[in-house]
Each structure stands twice: as structure tokens, then as C-alpha cells.
Amino acid sequence: MSAKVIETMVNWIDENITNDPTLERMADFIGYSHYYCSSQFHEAVGMTFKQYVSERRLTHAITDITQSREKLLDIAVKYGYSSQAAFTRAFVSNFGYTPNQCRRDAYRM
Incomplete structure (x- = not known):
């Protein structure tokens, strides 16, 4: 290929x-x-297709988190998570901090 x-x-x-x-x-x-x-x-x-999609979802979500005032739940659902809790778990697992911390830190800069 x-x-x-x-x-x-x-x-x-x-x-x-x-x-x-x-x-x-x-x-x-x-x-x-x-x-x-x-x-x-x-x-x-x-990486597998599934792993790649998961990472891309989170990467796209970071943009939404840091560049919009969209609710975190709406962002979670937009990127295919069943709940804000599931989104937060995946986010913390990948980045080591919560979506809320990410947003808060982005607006401090």
C-alpha cells in the first residue's frame, strides 16, 4: 500500500x-x-486504527476545549464518548490531566 x-x-x-x-x-x-x-x-x-481514532478524537477535543466555551459534555458527545466521565477518564489516561484543567490552563495564558 x-x-x-x-x-x-x-x-x-x-x-x-x-x-x-x-x-x-x-x-x-x-x-x-x-x-x-x-x-x-x-x-x-x-498503532491500530482504533487507537489512532481515539487519539485523534482527544486531539480534536483539546482544540474545542481550549478555543471554545462549548460545554465539556457537548464536546465529549461530539467526539463519541458516552458520558463526560468516560471522556474525562480517556483524557486523563492520555494526557495526565482533566479536560477542565486543560481549559482552565488555556485561559490563564
């Missing part, structure tokens, strides 16, 4: 980050089997 196809996959994920991107939908868009896309994506990116 070419670097251009991997780039297309990554771009597709970002474009669909708030629409529950799935491996199957991405594979249909790319035109390869989901198994082949999964193995090639993992080899090229160094």
Missing part, C-alpha cells in the same frame, strides 16, 4: 472524526478489505 493511500486514510479519519469513523467505512472508501487496511494502517502508523 502506498504512502498516498495511508495519507488518504489519515485524512479520511480526520474528516469523519465526529461521525463515528469505523474501519469498515474507511476500507469501503479506500476500496480495500478492512483486514488489509487494518494491517497496512498498523504497519505504517505504528
